[in-house]
Amino acid sequence: MSLPIIRVHWLNESRAFRVLWLLDHLNLAYEIIPYKRDEGFRAPDELRKVHPLGRAPIITIEDKTTNKIKTLAESGFIFHHILQNFDKSNILNNPNPDANDQIEYYLYYSEGSLQPPLMIEFLLSMVNKAPIPFPISWVARKVAGTISEKYSRGETKNQLDFVDSEISKNNGYLVDGRFSGADIMLSFPLEMAFQRGFANADQYPNIDKWLKKIKTEKSYSVAKQKAVDHGGKF
Template identity: 40%
Template sequence: MIVVHHLNHSRSQRVLWALEELQVPYEIRRYERDRESMLAPPELRQVHPLGKSPVITDGALTLAESGAILEYLVDRHGPARLAPPPGTPERVQYTYWMHYAEGSLMPPLLLKLVFDQIEKAKMPFIARPFARAIAHKVKSAFVLPQIKRHLDYLEAHLADRDWFAGRDFSAADIQMSFPLEAAAARGGLNASRPRLMAFLERIHARPAYQRALAQGGPFEIVG
C-alpha cells in the first residue's frame, strides 16, 4: 500500500488529493512542523535524505517531489482519468503546467516569503533599517513585479477554459493548486483576478479535495 509521509500544512496535501481523485487506497504517517521554525521534523530524514515533504513509499520505492509523485500515481493508477492522452496538444500543456508550478511560479512566491520574514525579524537596532530597506528594495524592484507578471499570465490563460491543460480537470490542476493558494494567502491574488479566484473555488468544491482535507487535517499555507 502507498504510504504518504504527510507533513502538516505542506505540499503533501496535493498528494492526498490526487489519491482521493484516483480512489487509490493509502496510509498516512503524520509529521508535525516545529512550532518555532515551521521546519519539518528530523524524523522525515529517516524516510528521505532531504527530510522534506511530500514523500511517498510504495513497496521498495521512496519518491519525493510533488510533480514526480503525481506523475507516478497517475501513470500507475489512472492515466485516462487525470492526464490527457499522449501525443495530443493537451498532453503538451499538461506537461508544461506540471513543471511550471514549482519551476516558475513558486520561486518568486518563496522569495516574497523570505523577504517578508526579514522585514519582520528581530535583529540589532542598528541593523534593522538596513535589512528592511534591502528587503523592501528587492521586493519592489524584482519579486512583486515577477509575481504580478505570472498572475497576469495565468489569468489570461484561463480566459477560455476552466482547467489549465484543456477542457478536462487533470493532475496539472492539482499541481497548480499549491502555488495559487500560496498566491492567494501571501502573493496578492485576490478578486482583481476573477478567473484565478474562480479556479480556486472550483477545486475547493471538488469532493476529492474535501476528502483529502478531512484525511490530512487543517491546511494553511505556511511555506
C-alpha cells in the same frame, strides 16, 4: 494483478496535501504516516529515514508480490509517476497527447517558475515584520524592498498574469477546459498567493473563480478531512 501499497509520509502544514487530493481523486487506496514539525517549524529527523533530504511530500510504493519499495520525493515527480502509472482512464490525464504535454508542463512549472518569486516575496515580507532593532531594521528593510522592486514583485505579477490568462483561455481550467493534475498541482502556490496578499480577486478574477471551483470537487473535501485529522490547517 493487485495494486501496490501506497504510503504518504505526511508532514503537517506542508504541500503534501496535494498528493492526498491527487490519490483521492483517482480513488486510489493509500496509508498516511504522519509526522509533525518541530518548534523551529522544521521537519523531524525521522523523515530522513525515508529519504535523505527529509522533506515532504514523500511517498513509498510497495509491490505486494516482491516487497520491493520505491521511494518518491518532489511533488512534480510524484505527480508524474502517479499519473503515468495509475491513471490509465485519463481521469486527471488527458486523452489528447498535446493537452497531456501541457499538464506535464504545469507539473514542473509550479515549483520551477511560479513558486520561486512567491517564496522570495514571502521571505522579504517576513523581513519587514521581523523585530529587528534600528538602524539595522532600516537597512534590512531597504534591501528587502529593493530586491522585491527589482525582481520578485514584478516576476510574481508576470507569473500570475500568465496563469490568469491561461485559465481564461481554457474555460475556467488550466488545460483543455477540464479538471486535471495540473489544477491540483498549482492549487497550493496560487492559494498561498491569495492568502499572503500577493494577489486578489480584483486583479485575478479568473484565478479566484478557478480556486473556488476546484475546491467543489468531492476529492478535495475527502482529502481535506484526512489532512485535518492528521494535523493539517485550512
